[in-house]
Amino acid sequence: MSQPPTTPVRTRIAPSPTGFLHLGTARTALYSWAYARHHGGQFVLRIEDTDVARSTQDSVDQIIASMHWLGLDYDEGPVYQMQRLQRYHAVVEQMIAAGTAYRCYCTPEELEAMKAGQEARGEKRRYDGTWRPEPGKTLPPVPDGVKPAVRFRNPVEGEVTWDDLVKGPITIANREIDDLIILRPDGVPTYNFAVVVDDWDMSITHVFRGDEHVNNTPWQINLFGALGAPLPLFGHCPVILGEDGLKLSKRRGAVSVTAYEEGGYLPEAMLNYLARLGWSHGDDELFTREQMVAWFDGSHLSKSPAQWDPAKLAWVNAQYMKQADDARLAKLAAQQLRSRGVAVADEAALAPMCALFKDRCSTTVELADWIEMYFVPVAPKAEDITAHVTDAVKPALESLRDRLAAIDWDKGTIQQAIKDTIAEHKLKMPQLAVPVRVLVCGRPQTPSIDAVLSLFARDDVLARLRTA
Structure with missing residues (x-):
């Protein structure tokens, strides 16, 4: 779009409440929102609930929750079509009278x-x-x-x-x-008619939507003309394809936006990834919400279908995880743990754990996988015990346990206790650190073992080392 709009911009998103907010609809909502915000305009949420048999309040609630999670704030709405039946009937009578x-x-x-x-x-x-x-x-x-x-x-x-x-x-x-x-004979308007009356009444200037609506557009343009209503500009975005190369849809494997929240993704990462599914700003892969608003003038929208790539989404989310505030991640990790039945009395205690592990994680689910070992007993794999907790290293583990029982409980002092034990038993760091990881953390690989141990309660570490 080369020329800026000459009238105040008003965009909308109009999902049907017959299920969750589809990823394609979320992308359309993002583009509509960003375009309105870029031009200092307004963004409207409309609920197209004329499919009475399939529309549910639960779907409405989930759509609104998804919009809220993504941070797509709207200036008007939600407007419900079924509350506007008198208006549609009045327009129909006017059209019949006009021929x-x-x-x-x-x-x-x-x-x-x-x-x-x-x-x-x-x-x-x-x-x-x-x-x-x-x-x-x-x-x-x-x-x-x-x-x-x-x-x-x-x-x-x-x-x-x-x-x-x-x-x-x-x-x-x-x-x-x-x-x-x-x-229809039951008095309910059809989609193509209701959407035209709505866009007319709501002074919508720009309509971004999926290209499955291209075939509806001629009817709608003719309806605008018959009503003498100003015509909005239309932008039809290509479909999003799933991993199998077929259209992502509610009926074919697509999951809800809220499922990604539950799956441990950050809303700013989701927004960033959705934006790049059909739009670009040079070679920029990562950008803030504010940058997108500044850049999104309606140009550089792709004419080709986008491919949903879970690995790329995970990569984008991992970048945002690295930058995220530790206290915020602590709240999200605590939510994940509680969903597993793991009680977390002090969320603030999780912040240093998040700082330690977040660079290794793509989602807050993975972050909770790490942190869970601090709250529940671990069960090391038999093969890890066999491979690493050998008879040769057990005396060193006992010496380390005795040292840890008597020192100040901080990272530096724990590190020195490990070094002293290694020197006493003439071992190399991995020969001691790996079996400690297996016994205390339930896995042979972790960040620096002194940092990991310092976040445990001392008694938990001593009890787990005692199982050697």
Whole structure:
């Protein structure tokens, strides 16, 4: 997008509350939010809940929680479509009076038979205009007991063209699209109609969304025109592909945004990774929320599908883990431990542990895996005991235990006790440090053993060394 907007920017995200916030929708929300913030505009949250059978309050709650976790604050909303039915009905009546919409009394069975016949003749399945009013045309008699749908009287001539913010110019002939239903017989509006009325009423200027909506856009543009409403600019972002190369979707392996929170990812890392799935700023891989807002002017959006890469997400998260405040990580690690049933009385005590282990971790789950050994008994693998806690080293372990029982409990003094034990028994550091790690930590590799031991309660270390 080369030219800055000339009117106040208003963007929106409009998820359907039929499940969790999909990763693709979260990315669209991010782009919409960042574009509004970049231009000092406003960002609206709308809940498109006209799928009454599948919409749930639990989904709404999860969507809002996901937005909050990602830090995508909205200026208006949430606005619920089902609370706006009177408005949709009023617009429909205006359109019928203006001749841009009409009532259709075809039953579902008649519509299916119509389209089956078209398919049998090798024609495109579409509504044949039975109830579409035309000059000189005699409409069928209105059947008794049939509630009508309302259809948009789509133009039959000409083309619909728009300059997509992502894909560039797109043109679709009106003859390729038929008269879509805008109001169902039960009085609930359809997606394509409700979204147009909403965007009109909410003065939405820019619509970022997934490119599965490209085929809906000609109808929507024609509806805007029929209503005399200003047309927003559209940007259709390519899909996100899963590891198998197929579209990531709710039905195909995608997990919720909140699942990544539970999985130990930091929201700033998630935001950073989502941003790069279809947008770039030079070669910058890591950037802050503030930098993204400063850079996101709607340009440099990719026309190609993005590939979801869990390993890359883990790498990005690891970089943010390294930079994260230890007290903040302590709270997150404590939450992870509590979810496992591990009690943590003093979260502040976890901060130095986080400082010690965070460079080795991609998630707070991995961080909790390390810290857990300070709160629950460890169970070293039999093969590690056999390999490292040998009869040759057991006397040294006993000497070390005696020294540790009598010293000040700090990293430097513990380090000296280990050095003195090594010298006494004529060993090399790994010959003593590794068996200590196995017995105390349950694993043969850790950061510097003196730093690790200093964070344990002395009695726990002595008790675990006693098992040699």
